[in-house]
Amino acid sequence: MIAKPNNTPAIIEMNNVGIRYGQGPEILSDIKLSLSKGSFHFLTGKSGAGKTSLLSMMYLAQKPSRGTMSVFGSNINFTNRDNLAMLRRKIGVVFQDFRLLEHLSAFDNVALPLRVCGMDEREVRQRVTELLSWVELDQHMMDMTSTLSGGEKQRIAIARAVINRPELLLADEPTGNVDNDIAPKLMKLFVELNKLGTTVVIATHSEKLITDFKYPILHLQNRALHIRYPSDISSLSRTGGKYA
């Protein structure tokens, strides 16, 4: 269980949450989590530990099979569909497999969250152009995403996730496919967003990322969620311990 520091309001609260698919066994059991506003966490765990399931609950793609869950103070079991959509607008998501709309241009993909909100097209153009320039993709703005490389797609996916200045940013292996020189820049972007008040959760297998950026870790093991702090990480690193 993660304690809320400084009495800041919780962005996500989970109480005894469990999730299962169909009639199968629970993937995650008795998850208790309180993610405070402005926090930064890594999410780790072996493949199949339930990282993607936990993230999908956080970005409201799935409801828990049991337990209660609140996002931005709204109990999702009692939130209607339109309000769920409004909550999702406050969340930016970077998927491991990017999930870009391949038939659209880089520009249109990044513009998607803004257009969904009904933003004026002039402002959409300005904000998307700025951000694509920042992630060094301004030369490929009008290219179809299907023609871009893996690293370029990942930067598009990240740009799409942050364009709306989300209150909560969830990223699944966001630096997995980018070059070594781009990865620190993207992490710097996440850190900057976090400093501006965005709550960040990054699922990763990268030991380097965890040791370089000393943030608390949400670790999934045996269907349960554990918290580990940077001091533990140092000792684990020294003993050759691994999180993923």
Add this chain to the structure above:
Amino acid sequence: MPNRKAKYVYTPRKQEIPLQSNNTSLFTQVIIAIAVFIFAVTLSGVLSINSMIQTWNQSILGSLTVQIMPVNDADREKAQAETLAYQERAIDYLKNVKGIAKISVLPDSQLQKLIEPWLGDGVDISSLPIPRIIDIKLEPGAKINFVQLAQDLAKASPQASVDNHKLWLNKLIDFADGLKALAMTILFLVITITSGAIFYTTQTSMGMYKDIIEILHTMGAKDAYVAQQYAKRMAFFGLIGGLIGLFLAIPTIFFIASLAQQIKGGIISEAHLSFGDWLLITSLPFEACIISGITAYYTVKKTLQKML
């Protein structure tokens, strides 16, 4: 190195689901074209029947016909003279009946026209034992006891008989109503089948683009945002399909009308379409557009309810 910019096409706002580029779009347009074609032809039939009934009503309501049966006699001239005498006696009687506005004897030329479809052109009707016809127009709101009138007329002129048209008109109207009910059933079936086709096409398409819809939802799109994309696209398909159907239906209606006109002296030739009827028929593509859009919109909304 592929030319990356060659394929780029500006995506219209709020049309992230590529509905224009799948096979279901062609299927939808074909279904709607067929539906509008059947609808237009059937509707023209219904409207024609309506106009036909209206014409009959207008021409027959407030009128009655008196027939003077020809006198049978070997001496043709004597028979004709006696028939005319019965006709005059009937007219004399009718002139004194309250509520009759106009009495007119059908001239030989008109009688000739009436029997022309059966006996052909150039028949000398004076040589035939055909009844004389007296057309009577009643005053508006005239209250006449037709049974009493028929009895009194028979006394005044034994060869005369009254036909107040109601019997055969009612039979014709019953027949026309039957046709109309059949046509309305066809129209109802066409609407149901078309709506069903749009429902299933939309659901199939939603299955195809499930991933895109999920991404839109993740970005915060409301159900209405997704539903509007489907509604707009299906409405467009409805309009295009409708215009194609109408384009094919208009010559068909004219062809059927020309066939009906060829039945000279028949009741069908009285059927015609007014300006308002044509307006209704030519508005069908727009109605197809609206129905398609609304059906798609609510199909998407209903289907999305099953998702988180």
